[in-house]
Amino acid sequence: MWQKKSSVLIALLLASNITSASAAEKITIEIAEDQIGGYARSAFKHWIDADRDGCNTRYEVLISEAKVAPKVGSRCALTGGKWRSSYDGKIFTSPTGLDIDHMVPLAEAWRSGAWAWSPDERMEFANDLEFSATLIAVTAGANRSKGDRDVAKWLPAKAKCRYIANWIAVKSRFALTVDLVEGEFLRSKVVKCNITNVEIIERLQ
Numbered sequence: 480m481w482q483k484k485s486s487v488l489i490a491l492l493l494a495s496n497i498t499s500a501s502a503a504e505k506i507t508i509e510i511a512e513d514q515i516g517g518y519a520r521s522a523f524k525h526w527i528d529a530d531r532d533g534c535n536t537r538y539e540v541l542i543s544e545a546k547v548a549p550k551v552g553s554r555c556a557l558t559g560g561k562w563r564s565s566y567d568g569k570i571f572t573s574p575t576g577l578d579i580d581h582m583v584p585l586a587e588a589w590r591s592g593a594w595a596w597s598p599d600e601r602m603e604f605a606n607d608l609e610f611s612a613t614l615i616a617v618t619a620g621a622n623r624s625k626g627d628r629d630v631a632k633w634l635p636a637k638a639k640c641r642y643i644a645n646w647i648a649v650k651s652r653f654a655l656t657v658d659l660v661e662g663e664f665l666r667s668k669v670v671k672c673n674i675t676n677v678e679i680i681e682r683l684q
Contacts, residue, residue, distance in 0.1 A: 483603075484652045504676065508647060508665070511656035511682040513590040523585045524598065525605035536606040536614070537579045543608075544616045549574075566621040566635035566642075578622035580615050581605065582649045586627035591655040604653055612645040613652070629657075631664035640672035647677055656682065 526535045534542065534555035541557060542549065549560025562571045571577055581588070585605060593601055607613040617635075625633045630646045647665065650657065657665060662679045669677050 484654075506647065506651045506677045508650055508662070508677065508679050509656045509682040510659055510662040510679060511591075513658045514592075514594040515590070517594060518586050518589040520585060522589070522598070522601055523593075523605040524602040525585075527602065527606050529606060529608075536608065539608055540579050540614045541574050541577065541616055543611070562616055564618040564621065565615065565638055566617045568637050569618050571618075574616075576619055577616045578619040580617045580622045580625065582612055582615060582645050583653075583655065584625070584627040587629050588653070588655060591650070591657065592653070593655070610649070610652055612648050615645075629661050630668075631661045640668075640674075643668050643672055644674060647674070 526537050528535045534551065538555045538557065541560070541562070542551065544562060545560040546563055547559070547561035549557040551557060557574050560572070560574065562574065562577060563569070564571070564577065566580075569576075583591075585593075588601075588604060593604060596604070604613075621635060625635075630643060635642050643665070647669075649655075657679065665677075666679050668674075669679075
C-alpha cells in the first residue's frame with residue numbers, strides 16, 4: 480500500500496534541516512483528513528525480534544542509542560550503559576526509566592494512512608530499525624505526556640526543531656499525511672526552524 484522511502488534519502492533530508500543545504504531533495508507532505516476510528520494498538524505488532532538474536536526491537540533501540548554501550552546479558556538484560564533522553568536532557572544509567580517512543584505514535588500513524596496498510600506493513604513501521612528517527616529512547620514521563628498527540632499538539636522541552644525535522648522525516652518515509660491543523664503548524668515551523676526542503680500541500684482529489 481505504500482512505498483517506503485530509503486533511510487539514506489531521509490538521512491540527507493535530516494542533515495539538511497538544520498544546515499539548510501540547498502542540494503537536498505524536496506520533500507512533499509500532503510494534507511488530508513484523518514481517518515477517525517478503528518484504531519487498535521494490536522493492529523501494529525511491535526517489539527519483535529526480527530534477527531532472532533534474543534533482543535527485541537525495544538532492546539535493539541536501547542543498545543544502538545546508548546552513550547555508553549551496555550553489557551548484554553542473558554535474555555538481553557542490559558547493564559552498565561548510559562543514555563540521554565533528547566526530549567528533556569535527562570541522563571539514565573539504567574534502561575528502566577526509559578520508554579521507546581514511536582516518533583509518530585501508532586494511533587497517529589493509523590489516522591494518517593496506516594489504516595489502509597497490511598498487517599505486515601504496520602509491523603514494519605512499528606519495528607523500524609533502519610531509520611534512527613522512527614524509534615527513540617526517551618524519559619518514560621515525557622513519552623507518556625506526549626501520548627498519541629501529533630506535532631501540533633505536543634513538543635518536547637528540548638531540541639524542538641530537531642523533533643519537528645524528525646517528525647517530517649518519519650511521515651515522509653512512510654508516506655503518511657498530515658491533518659489541516661498539523662499542516663499549518665508545520666508550514667510555520669519549517670520557516671522558523673530554517674527547514675528549506677519541505678513543502679506542505681493539499682492532497683489532490
